[in-house]
Amino acid sequence: MKIVCAPDSFKESMSAAEAAAALAEGVRRVLPDADCPQVPMADGGEGFTESLADALGLEMIEVPVTDAYGGPASARFALADGVAVMECAQAIGLGMIPPERRRIREATTAGVGQMILAALDRGAHEFLIGIGGSATNDGGAGMLRALGVRFTDEHGAELDGGPASLTRLAEVDVSGLDPRARDAVFRIACDVDNPLLGDRGASAVYGPQKGASPEDVRFLDDALRRLATVSGHLDSVATEEGVGAAGGLGYAFRAFLDGRLQSGVDLVVEAVGLARIIEGADFVFTGEGAMDRQTLMGKTLSGIARVARPAGVPIVAFAGKFGEGVEELYDHGFVGLVPIVASITTLGDSLRNGRQALADAAERAVRLIMAGRGREK
The missing domain is CATH 3.90.1510.10 (Glycerate kinase, domain 2)
Incomplete structure (x- = not known):
């Protein structure tokens, strides 16, 4: 299975590169031989x-x-x-x-x-x-x-x-x-x-x-x-x-x-060759600290969607917080929105433990995907 790990940074918690590594770690806990290209993303701002x-x-x-x-x-x-x-x-x-x-x-x-x-x-x-x-x-x-x-x-x-x-x-x-x-x-x-x-x-x-x-x-x-x-x-x-x-x-x-x-995100998408990287992928795993309806307005995930959706590659997004209107992402190629916080905790602890939480969330998502594929068979 090929899962492209292309997140933005999670502000005050981890860089985009750290987030990509965490997603890949979670995937490989379930699928050790998975192809997991790590593509740190940004939108022209921080990172x-x-x-x-x-x-x-x-x-x-x-x-x-x-x-x-x-x-x-x-x-x-x-x-x-x-x-x-x-x-x-x-x-x-x-x-x-x-x-x-x-x-x-x-x-x-x-x-x-x-x-x-x-x-x-x-x-x-x-x-x-x-x-x-x-x-x-x-x-x-x-x-x-x-x-x-x-x-x-x-x-x-x-x-x-x-x-x-x-x-x-x-x-x-x-x-x-x-x-x-x-x-x-x-x-x-x-x-x-x-x-x-x-x-x-x-x-x-x-x-x-x-x-x-x-x-x-x-x-x-x-x-x-x-x-x-x-x-x-x-x-x-x-x-x-x-x-x-x-x-x-x-x-x-x-x-x-x-x-x-x-557009900053379009520049990044073009420069890293995202369209080429996602060829033949089963999923794109992405994410950022917080997501809402503004996510599709020029931010990193909007650029990823503009590449992945026409290619027929479904997107799973991870976030520490989901805000109002986030369900609109389902109309733009997103098939899953996964919270990375699995238990009640403080904001400080969530930020400090973000990398581990993201890897755990990616693991849970892959297990669900594989369970679904097993039922299809």
């Missing part, structure tokens, strides 16, 4: 780099960068055969900055540019980048500046690329853009459809989550409008869906680096 690194056999590299406010930090990305996988949140993540330190008008994406340069120096020519979870709202200007783009005011003085400086922007000079970056391929994991500006733009929708006051939101939107206007993209790229992601970082990738924005 994006780790999932692709595990699936593609990439080397993890740690480099010094600056955080969103210019402080020292370190970031990890994965690299092999010229392909680099990274998450912007490694350098400029909101979680890296305590609330009392958040000054969004000063935050920049320079650290992302530094990560890209480090990968270019190591031979990267193709980038898969997750851009969720940023603390910034600079339209990617800080990243571009790190890559050689110059931003100057009307007097020719160079600006640092932060939102506070962009309101004085008079010229954008791309002649110094690192030619390696200009020639590289950028595929950006982006799971939002917001444009750069306005009521649905980067500043209005995501600024408050990063500590922006209503006054800050207006200021930030004006700064990004200035950037798009001076760069010549106000009525073109700035209006595209997704360019408002990560405080306008999606805009910078599209407008200056010809980046391709795509």
